[in-house]
Amino acid sequence: MKIAVASGKGGTGKTLVSTNLFNVVQKSGIAVELIDCDAEEPNDQPFIGGRLDDEEMVTQNIPSIDKAKCTFCGKCQEYCNYNAIIILPKLQHIQVIEDLCHDCGACSYACRVGAITEKTKTIGTITRYELDNGCALIESQIEIGVYSSVPLINQAIKSSQENQLAILDAPPGTSCPFIATVSAADFVILVTEPTPFGMNDLKLSVDTLIHLDKPFGVIINRAGLGDNRVYDYLKENNIPLLSEIPFDRKIAKTYSEGQLISDTMPEYDDHFHQLFTTIKNQLQND
Template identity: 65%
Template sequence: MKIAVASGKGGTGKTLLATNLFNVIQQSGYAVDLIDCDAEEPNDQQFIKGKLQGQQLVTQNIPVIDKDRCTFCGKCQEFCQYNAIIIVRSHQHIRVFEDLCHDCGACDYACQSGAISWQAKTTGTLTTYEYNQHSLLVEGRIAVGVYSSVPLISQAIKGAKPEQITILDAPPGTSCPFIATVNEADFVVLVTEPTPFGLNDLKLSVQALQHLNKPFGVVINRGGLGNQDVHRFLTENKLPLLDEIPFDRRIAQLYSEGELITNNISAYNKQFQELFIRIKKQIEHDRDSHT
């Protein structure tokens, strides 16, 4: 099963949840991989201290247009849905905007004159750390100046072993990187906080997942910090509350030191073990309801 841990905004505790959930799952004897899909700011490795296993470059194909063969018909520009190609016929000028290219191949399909070839552009790196014999951490890190992390995220998720549990630490927000991550998940854990900002971004995340028809549950982090509006929203909309992590100074201190709370506070180890059980039951319930 693939479990995505996501949030509508940064700073809600998504990494806290993903890393500690990974920790208790592997402690329970399951084979589990953690994929850090927050490619712009990956930080799971600060908490999961694994042995470096390998690193690979991730590349994207960029079209190169031979102006001697190009007829400036405009078909490539017409087929490109990302406005990555511009043609000025009067000056017989054509240009590819690499930052906008999504490597979809539509321009090559459209070109009838054979004017398009391809060159590889490095978009980031995938670094793999061995945590133990059965568990890995895969970190996606986008290269500086690269516009979209979606291809890198897709490549990182492909590295997960299909026969075991995978935790996907999703990028914050509800834009394309978020969609690329949660779309591959069997279940999504939404992390929020009991504040007006937390509620607003939770609503956006819920709308996105409902549109994708993805099953999900909610974890409230820093419980007791704000008000009860998030609880009311979940109750009114009959959304599952999986757990609530209290606003605890000890969590902040351990987190700032790069330590896992499930390794240092027995009560939280038990709480995350029980959270994993609830997630499994929720996934089983959702599967049964669709069969």
């Protein structure tokens, strides 16, 4: 089973939820992995720790075009669905926009004169941290300047153990990295806050998950901070409210110190155990 923890915007509490959910599950003796899919800014490891077990460089193949062999026929540009090739036949100019390349190989297939070869580009790393009980944290981290983290996220999820529970800490927003993460999940926890910004971005996330046909529920973090519009929206649309985490200075202080509230505040150990039970029951009922 894979559970994704996601949100339509940053700063709602995804890391708070994913790290504490992982913590209570692994302490209960269940084999579980936490996969930090926020490759642009991974931050689960300071909370979880663990010993460095493995580090894998993730690479991507980028086309390299030999202008001496190229006939400037335009077939490679025609086959590229990502607009990663610019060609100006009259000027005898052709160029690959590496940031837009998705390593699909279509251009190499299209070229009939052998003008296209491939070079390797490092796009990021996947680091595995082992805990003493056999559970693990898998962290994806993109290289500076790399345009898309999707290949890295896909590889991080793929590197997890088969037939094992995995918690996916998704990137914020509803763009391609978000979709790459939640598409692999059996259930999605959406974390929001009772504010106008939280409400707006929750709607975007909900619409995306409905389109993907993914089961989901909502956690309201910083409950008591804003108004009731988020609660009304959930009720009107029959969206499950999984739990609430109050707007509490003690929680903020604990989090800012790199500690887990499920370790320092016993009531949250029970809170996240109940959250896990609720999700399991909902999946079984579906």
